[in-house]
Amino acid sequence: MDLRRLVRSYLESLMASGEKRLALQEEVRPILREWMLAARRGGVAGKLGDGLDSPRPDAQATTPEESAPSRANETGVSLRAMMEEAPEAPTEPVTKDPVFFRPAGRTREEIWEQAKSLLARWEPLRELGTLRDKMVWGEGSPDADIIFVGDAPNYYDEREGRPFCGEAGTKLDEMLRAMGLTRKDVYITHLVKYRPKMARQTTNNRAPDMEEIRLSMPVLEFEVRYVRPKVIVALGVVAARGIIGQGELPLSAYQQMKGCSYCGASVVVTHHPSYLLRTSILAERRKLWEEMLRVMELAHLPISAKQRGYFLPKD
Numbered sequence: 001m002d003l004r005r006l007v008r009s010y011l012e013s014l015m016a017s018g019e020k021r022l023a024l025q026e027e028v029r030p031i032l033r034e035w036m037l038a039a040r041r042g043g044v045a046g047k048l049g050d051g052l053d054s055p056r057p058d059a060q061a062t063t064p065e066e067s068a069p070s071r072a073n074e075t076g077v078s079l080r081a082m083m084e085e086a087p088e089a090p091t092e093p094v095t096k097d098p099v100f101f102r103p104a105g106r107t108r109e110e111i112w113e114q115a116k117s118l119l120a121r122w123e124p125l126r127e128l129g130t131l132r133d134k135m136v137w138g139e140g141s142p143d144a145d146i147i148f149v150g151d152a153p154n155y156y157d158e159r160e161g162r163p164f165c166g167e168a169g170t171k172l173d174e175m176l177r178a179m180g181l182t183r184k185d186v187y188i189t190h191l192v193k194y195r196p197k198m199a200r201q202t203t204n205n206r207a208p209d210m211e212e213i214r215l216s217m218p219v220l221e222f223e224v225r226y227v228r229p230k231v232i233v234a235l236g237v238v239a240a241r242g243i244i245g246q247g248e249l250p251l252s253a254y255q256q257m258k259g260c261s262y263c264g265a266s267v268v269v270t271h272h273p274s275y276l277l278r279t280s281i282l283a284e285r286r287k288l289w290e291e292m293l294r295v296m297e298l299a300h301l302p303i304s305a306k307q308r309g310y311f312l313p314k315d
Contacts (some may be wrong), residue, residue, distance in 0.1 A: 175273065235273065
């Protein structure tokens with residue numbers, strides 16, 4: 001039993017015998033404080049904890065009977081407070097088992113079709129119970145140089161069985177046309193291939209949670225490794241969090257990250273197309289377009305002078 005467990009056991013025995021307060025030397029309080037903070041962090045106390053193993057040269061050992069609140073260098077404290085300051089040694093964090101999505105087939109086309117069939121009955125996602133039943137698979141060229149990734153299907157996507165329908169899809173189509181592309185030239189998909197459930201749900205939508213994303217990432221990895229794009233465009237902050245995986249940072253922080261990659265493809269983070277429905281500010285549209293120009297450069301697409309001039313102030 002380690003020292004922290006011994007101290008906790010001793011405190012518990014005092015409480016069981018009816019003791020409510022205990023004299024405590026001031027030099028011990030920082031050590032117990034360090035234990036408490038380490039437990040909250042999920043880590044292990046540092047050298048302060050080790051200091052209890054051997055008393056300081058000028059410290060005189062005392063028994064509980066000899067300890068008294070009246071001593072100048074000691075303070076009476078609540079035993080219950082002591083218990084909070086000397087918690088159980090932190091346990092190892094629970095590591096979730098990795099999830100693999102490995103469709104089989106003799107040809108590339110068979111593997112692709114098997115992937116869709118497998119996902120329709122794939123237990124890791126279906127057992128969650130937080131997603132709706134209609135799958136929305138990706139759309140476009142399986143040999144595309146660019147993959148566009150959103151967060152999850154919305155009402156219109158689910159209804160049509162295609163990614164990026166409705167007004168947001170119309171804006172994405174406009175972006176592609178400005179790049180000289182169509183949906184057939186790129187691949188469009190979502191992190192999560194099912195629309196997340198909500199109570200009394202009609203046309204309302206919600207973003208997928210982190211567990212839904214975690215269990216869906218092996219499917220996206222399969223798509224990316226199958227298509228082998230040069231560039232992945234993360235449309236919105238949820239897509240960026242799933243692909244880059246740096247936690248709940250704001251979109252602006254992800255946009256400033258340069259040189260990110262996923263499965264060998266460069267990653268560019270930009271606004272979700274629905275953002276264009278909410279802003280008419282020319283500078284904001286130009287910023288989004290500059291990100292698309294970067295996508296085109298990474299994909300080695302030709303860029304005309306007219307394209308470079310989109311959304312710039314007119315002389």
